[in-house]
Amino acid sequence: MPKHIMVADDDAAIVEVVTMVLEDEGYKVSSTGNGATVRDLKDDLPDLILMDIWMSGMDGSEIVKYLKSQAHTKKIPIIIFSANRDCEAIAKKTGADGWLKKPFDIDELLQKIAGSLKK
């Protein structure tokens, strides 16, 4: 069974390219541009969530905190990405499992995902 990764970003081009990169690596990918979809995850839970911290209309930090507080989602690794230089500090504050500064290298993205899935 391929691992399932959810990609959440309000920029369609980023969602598209990250999806292609992950599919090339054999991952199953679902995606959304909407923060609420991530927050309200119930069925078909992913093995990992990759989400932008600044999605229109939603505070990504709050979504991470919420997911980490819910019994059914708290064990799902979350990697946040952001153009914000203080991405690492945000990850530590919210309890996210990893972080990636935009723009990122594909190799770095894949390493972080593989690392988080192994844990």
Next chain:
Amino acid sequence: MTQKTSSTSNAPFKPSDDLNALLEDYTSKLEQKIAYESQFFRLVADSLPQMVWTAQPDGVIDYYNKQWHEFTGLNDEELMNNHILRKFVHPDDMDHTLKSWRKSIQTGEPMEFEHRMRNGKTGEYVWFLVRGVAGRDNNGKLLKWFGTCTDINDHKKAQQKKDEFIAIASHELKTPVTSIKAFTQLLQRRLEKAGQIEFAEQLGKMNSQVDKLTNLIKDLLDVSKIESGKLELHPEIFDFDEFVHEAVENLRLTASTHKLIVKGKTGRHVSADRDRIEQVLINLVSNGIKYSPDSKEIVIHLRDGKNRVELGVQDFGVGIPKKDQKQIFERFYRVSGPALETFPGLGLGLFISAEIINRQHGILWVESEENKGSTFYFSLPATKVHKAFDVVKDNGKRRAH
């Protein structure tokens, strides 16, 4: 005038009367002069667009011009009976206002600072530039403080708008750059897998250009943060030599034209923002490479200063003329080459580096000779590490610092 007194005169000698009359006359003229000058001063003060004040040597304000009444909505008596600073200055600006005020009152040095004051009529806060100078007599004794508050609200608002714009623009620029970079790397991987190595290499070049663009965007964002005082630092304690060797190792991956050599050691730890210090090191090494196109090496010197670590990045390139050496740390300043050609870049790197080093109690400086090369140094305070962690491996031996 009163009559002359003389020892030969027959008139009774009344020196006190004459002296009193002289004194009265003099006092009256002086009072007239003072009244005139005071009236003249008020006229001038009221005609100025600024809010003008004067204060006694101990800092107690004893005069406000007409503009104060208009701004605060208070009359002269109310102004005198209120603590203007506490009543009108923005709470967030109170600290530095009081500090600057007290410092000048104590030292007699001119004061200059910015703060927000509340308009008594509209309730809105307005930015002011406050300046004050000490008026002294011929012996240098401080008699009075004269000061002005100039409305700089429009200027401040425009500056804030500009900073916000740059911050948003940088963020918005990074979004397409992120997908361009990811698509480039995706294509590169796919072409490599398909054996199309030449095309893959071209995409590798495209990727490094995207990196250059990313760095320019980062610099713009950093400058806007510095200008608005929002450059955040996250200090941590780390082994300085280890850090330098790691950072240089990473730099070697991209520096294909020059050999990077590390000489010496500090044997010390520092407490600083590791990422930001790495940014400074990258900037200095990249500059060294950029300004020494005809040489093949860059030397990174490590030195143990007194309770400080010192790092120097030496290149053997065009050097910097003496007259330019101070300006290179200014924004947008760029050095021209021997044939006056301009080297690429926005001229922000050293300005940002100097700010990062200064904010962490360090110093950034340069020693340079034209056509021989430059060495850029920075020093940072060393940190004492707790004994339990104070043992590091050094050539297989363990030693305590």
